[in-house]
Amino acid sequence: MDTTAGSVITVGLGGRSYPIHFGVDILGNLPRLAREAGLGGRAVIVTNETVGPLYCSAVVEVLEQGGIRTASLLLPDGEEHKHLGTIQRIIDFLLEQGADRRTWLVALGGGVIGDMVGFAAAVFLRGVPFVQVPTTLLAQVDSSVGGKTGVNHPSGKNLIGAFHQPRFVLVDVATLMTLPEREYLGGFAEVLKYGIVLDGTFFDYIEEHQRQILDRDRETLLQLTRRCCELKAMVVERDEREEGMRAVLNYGHTLGHAVEALTAYRSYTHGEAVAMGMVAATRVSAHFGCCSTAEAERVRRIIVASGLADRLPPFSRDEYRRAILKDKKMKEGALTLVLNEGIGGFRLQPVTDIDAILDVCGIGG
């Protein structure tokens, strides 16, 4: 298989459809893909202080060689910078550079960069084009697909944002070779999520290829990222604005977000928190009769075997309850939980008795 030739899938959203390109060492394709997407002669690359030194000069070089003028902005790295103030900073930079409606943005980095650059692109001049070049496993399989953009608020994650689809996404799995192990494993948690609630055969594949995945085998990573994006695209196509099915993607996220909020986004990566949330979700699923305890154990085992933690940090029940109640998925008093039906299916379960759920998760009074 000639991987560097790349493969492509399409996220089908009518007039907002866009392609996701997969390959190894394919950053050089950027100018051609930009032309194919109808993007003009001026790009602003937004990245962070960690990813920038690794890939920004390469991206600048290929774009400039392709006849595209560029400017680059390096933001500080970290979820704590994902707030409205940084959006203001991106917009200040765009205006300093004389950006206009035909200028397009490149989000070069992980999920935080993608969410912020996408949101800045959504609101700058009421919307300019942007492309995603995700460089983390998490961003490649999750946050770069679906058009959700936004920033955090002290009260919770992603409370401010917009739906804004990229013109295309370029997934170069070679960029994963420089990813720190913790970041990589966090991304793996989201990969697992797709298997658990959407595709049992894919979950089998992950179990069988666990060694290659942990070794970051490029061929395996191409299969992995592509299947995740196919699954996410399928969900997003059916429910772009998160009015129904798209909620499945929040599997493990109710408690995951609570853990992140309770630890002020400092102790765990998003994926690590989601892994804990997924283990808890399997327990709740078993409690509701959606899966067997053996299936719940199968999920827990692969999480632990890959080096991720399965236990929720020891905050009090009150703290968890408050963190969950602040989450935006609460709709006038009823919380909708995503449960796994066996392995490979899901059910949306409205819940009013949060204490009973916390009991099942082993969160004491």
Added chain:
Amino acid sequence: MDTTAGSVITVGLGGRSYPIHFGVDILGNLPRLAREAGLGGRAVIVTNETVGPLYCSAVVEVLEQGGIRTASLLLPDGEEHKHLGTIQRIIDFLLEQGADRRTWLVALGGGVIGDMVGFAAAVFLRGVPFVQVPTTLLAQVDSSVGGKTGVNHPSGKNLIGAFHQPRFVLVDVATLMTLPEREYLGGFAEVLKYGIVLDGTFFDYIEEHQRQILDRDRETLLQLTRRCCELKAMVVERDEREEGMRAVLNYGHTLGHAVEALTAYRSYTHGEAVAMGMVAATRVSAHFGCCSTAEAERVRRIIVASGLADRLPPFSRDEYRRAILKDKKMKEGALTLVLNEGIGGFRLQPVTDIDAILDVCGIGG
């Protein structure tokens, strides 16, 4: 004609279509209209320190009587508060109040309130519903129709924003009785704009009813606001995202925005600046052979007769040029001017030689 019974037009935008209701003393209809629009039991009213004391308690009362829980936020009054910091403040308030995705916002006030509340609604939880209750003539005929929302940046007006359509608009012309004369005349400038570039018969009507308009006759105001909204709706339906025809609504705005920016939004109301810009635009139109000097004079005469200024403030050519070049309507070096074809028609005119245009407008070297 039973005006209090109200009349209604529809802005046809597919799934985002919404009605505009017109009448005299019709604030009491709010709960019924909210129910018809499918809006739930919780509303947050956002207004300012000028409009709030006049109408907020009435709005709160009718909503609460209609079974809708309310909370109100009073913002400081003025264009200088139309920035991202105030959006943050609105969102802080929404979260303090425990707002969720079913909470809807009420923009009670003029264009600044409407633009900010609409933008906050667009980005809070990636989009919640909002309704417009415009209380200025400008907002009733212009800013409450079309879904443009946003805030200013030190570099220029409305550089940050989103397209977000309201669920409905309630135009109560009785609220215009408390409007200061300058604000009222500024709104009248935008009324004139519709006649000049979209409807010559409407321009005739305005000329013939100038006395009733200046006296704020309610019957005349109902005709006036309704016709302006019909014309704007027609334009927006054809070009929701401002990719073509919608530019006609910027007639008089290129120089108008420049005047506002040069005077730091302090010396003139938006409408006053647009009035000067329109007089300049008629001169440029005459220069390009789009209208006669008699037609240009007819526009200038009604502007002066209503008490609006027709002369641009004496900044240097360099200052005007720089202000125009910063305006977001510049696309890679070419400026598109909106000219009037006679009275009642328009032409979009690409211009590269800005100095020649400034000459025609009497702006010296």
